[in-house]
Amino acid sequence: MDIGFIGLGEMGAAMVANLLKAGHTVRVWNRTPEKAEALAAAGARAVAAPAEAFTGDAVISMLADDAALREVVDATLLEHAPRGLVHVNMATISVALAETLAREHAELGLHYVAAPVLGRPDAAAAAKLTIIAGGAAEAIDRVQPLFDAIGQKTWRIGALPQQANVMKLAANFMLAAAVEALGEAAALLGGHGVAMRDFLDVVTAGPFPGPVYAGYGGMIAEDRYEPALFKARLGLKDVRLALAAADAVATPLPVASVLRDSLLEAVAHGDGERDFAVLGKVAARRAGRA
């Protein structure tokens, strides 16, 4: 396929590399052009303006947040996009903005697919992302080959794009809740002289298998939060989005409120760029042991 790709951060760059490997033609654009040039060496075509990426068979966007997306994907860009273009937004954005974008695209005869992903940069590099796709089935059908190139599994969750965003936010909320629980458990254990490492051995062999408990728990056990696979600052961003999505439907999320406070505390102590397993450090600090 002939596609555009906007936003070449760590995740985006890895996705483009896999799209190229799968034989797709990719026009890439990034605010800072160096990143586009680096991918040019791998076969991508760097373009000078977002509008040049916003054409062809489809365009994927993977920008940092609502503000970054809205600055690029504005009314002018959409009005000049070719009718029938499928825009796949794979970034984690607010549910409110997803709703707005879906409406704006529809009014202009464009297709909007929300396809946030589960998986960190290492999964992106290995083409092992989990893709949660929301939008019209025929639009998703058209971009399925792209999903196949970058992910291991696509979940189609319905016709309303924003529902994919809700699902992604709910998943990241659960992730953050698990990490906070690990951090609090570690603080409790530490207070009684029990090694977090031993505890992890027990629970990961039992009720909590899988990489989340072993991985984040391991960082907490070692009190080592770098390199950051998922930065505390970005975890906070997602928790804020989950709270906002819940607020919009008058739904209290008390654990998410705790997560927000704990992550703010991490940021306040200079740990925003560390892995969000620093929630373990926050819990230890509260107990006077960090």
Add this chain to the structure above:
Amino acid sequence: MDIGFIGLGEMGAAMVANLLKAGHTVRVWNRTPEKAEALAAAGARAVAAPAEAFTGDAVISMLADDAALREVVDATLLEHAPRGLVHVNMATISVALAETLAREHAELGLHYVAAPVLGRPDAAAAAKLTIIAGGAAEAIDRVQPLFDAIGQKTWRIGALPQQANVMKLAANFMLAAAVEALGEAAALLGGHGVAMRDFLDVVTAGPFPGPVYAGYGGMIAEDRYEPALFKARLGLKDVRLALAAADAVATPLPVASVLRDSLLEAVAHGDGERDFAVLGKVAARRAGRA
């Protein structure tokens, strides 16, 4: 081995059945004698007083809570127990009481092993409990055959019995945190018209494998909390114990505080005897949707 067994609730009765199957001689005592008689049919020897169980090679206790334990295992019982007896307490009790019992046993020349278990009655029946054992290595060595008969794995976590209790409480705290997160996620998803079932498919195939998320999440998805595998009332008891253990070492556990409030709300609404996945119902009620 020739052992005593005190406390024949659902868990205890299943353990005794497996001990009998493994060829051990078991003298059983229970406050209400009917349960002991039922096990007599399977080969157990029902005794009339706790003291008759508190003798032999070892004695296992599996009573409901601190109060029930303290009422049976009092100073008189311990003073009359044969020196060298190994008392294995497999119930989930407070860390404070575990410390007290360890000291009292040591003063009288008795061995105290704390061996709380992970696993619900179905795991107990299948002899697939996970056993977390704390206490002197030689004492644990002596009762290891008993553990082998009722569990699939014994973790030895150190010489201080109460540390096994801390670990058990931390594990159950994490369990409750996962269930609360599932409940809040379901409320968020429900507010946006996304099916919890679909969400579970995505996250259990991805970051959250294992029976906890699939099992409790499934109950929440179906809004069905019976039969109760783990009652809300008992989940609340364990969260209280975790908070007390944390309080003793000046450790705040904000998520545990949320859990306590949510479980109290479940109990207040008459759901104490339902599965503690009713946390999903609590979250939905807060959002005006239950």
Add this chain to the structure above:
Amino acid sequence: MDIGFIGLGEMGAAMVANLLKAGHTVRVWNRTPEKAEALAAAGARAVAAPAEAFTGDAVISMLADDAALREVVDATLLEHAPRGLVHVNMATISVALAETLAREHAELGLHYVAAPVLGRPDAAAAAKLTIIAGGAAEAIDRVQPLFDAIGQKTWRIGALPQQANVMKLAANFMLAAAVEALGEAAALLGGHGVAMRDFLDVVTAGPFPGPVYAGYGGMIAEDRYEPALFKARLGLKDVRLALAAADAVATPLPVASVLRDSLLEAVAHGDGERDFAVLGKVAARRAGRA
């Protein structure tokens, strides 16, 4: 003075009435013109466009929220305003928007004074508002006669307008915290059969004098939340703004998080238009007694 006034809700209309009584000339504008016409009978001059109010010696704005304010006070309006005009914004808006407005006004040679008020509509009607004024001293000097006409006391808290907003939000946060505490206390007392009325007699005669505890506590004691002096929906708005202002400086506010959840629960149960003393009802519902 010859002033404009934008926003004639319950608070704004009462302020205008007092400004007219004090002899000021007031050009009034409101989105729905009926309210302006009603005040015309009292001597105000209804104008057809915000720009006609945004002139003279000063202009006061009292709009519902950030969005309503931003829709009226946009770039075009400011560019056409006469240099040197003092714009006094007395509404409770976000700290972020106050910062933006302060900068925009300064760039255009306009004066921006943030002057949020403490006091409900009854205090506004009685010209007994407490005014918290932030901005350049000389600008505040010029509008002090207006403050004297509508308030009983003006606190000048510094040169940065947005600091007045922070102070207002902190005050309303404390108010909401007191009401939530009253609600939880009532739930605790109710559980033990103690009358909230008796409790209020004790604490308002002792540690908690003043109208807040007696007033909101009285509504909770009577379980009567209408007429609403301060609506739950608006209390929630202010708590959200306090959380946002705290988030901007990486400051966790755990009690504000609880307030947000409790107020969301009130709104979810259809009590958004009732007095925010309905926090008492939320607390009782959690305990299964509402």
Add this chain to the structure above:
Amino acid sequence: MDIGFIGLGEMGAAMVANLLKAGHTVRVWNRTPEKAEALAAAGARAVAAPAEAFTGDAVISMLADDAALREVVDATLLEHAPRGLVHVNMATISVALAETLAREHAELGLHYVAAPVLGRPDAAAAAKLTIIAGGAAEAIDRVQPLFDAIGQKTWRIGALPQQANVMKLAANFMLAAAVEALGEAAALLGGHGVAMRDFLDVVTAGPFPGPVYAGYGGMIAEDRYEPALFKARLGLKDVRLALAAADAVATPLPVASVLRDSLLEAVAHGDGERDFAVLGKVAARRAGRA
């Protein structure tokens, strides 16, 4: 009257001094006899055993906590007390223990009056305590002269002694909530460069008059927590008791849960003996500014 007095801490000693001034005969007992001897100089009669105090017209107890009380006021003491004796317990104890004591006294023909007080040692010294009395009216009538000697006002709140304890705990919970709110407000203000002192001037002149906000707020504004009028450790004790009383009637108190966590954090950082206004320091620390 001829009375006994048990427990000569700071509060108890001040009460005895006022009882002596009012002309009562007071037999005093304290675990460490030095304190009793000091009061002997003022006219009290130091006795060697609690039983010697537990006789006469009435006996007042003012011991530190449940454990201290239970150790002195045990079955033996009560069995030997003269029928008809009125025991007035003025300490803050658990609701559960108050219930137990009421029952035990009644069974032995003794009168039990719960009369916890509002007011710190300075109020006790000035005979300005507020007394919340629960128990049989005729029993309270008999000890009213004692209350008149040590307090400025007695509130009679009903026939069940434990209800006085609930009321006291609810009052202290509200107090702690106000202090936490002050601390969080200070953290928010501090993040935006607004002086807490200025804020306090505004709110204490307005919605929050009275000594609580001015007093604790002032300590937070000055970041000075000594001398401690109400120690964090004791504030934590009372919050625990409020949570336990609420737990007994299945009532969630989310703000009390936050208070518990914040006070635990204060204790964990070595501030347990400082005034519980250190909640302001906890809030600042969370924001990285303490």
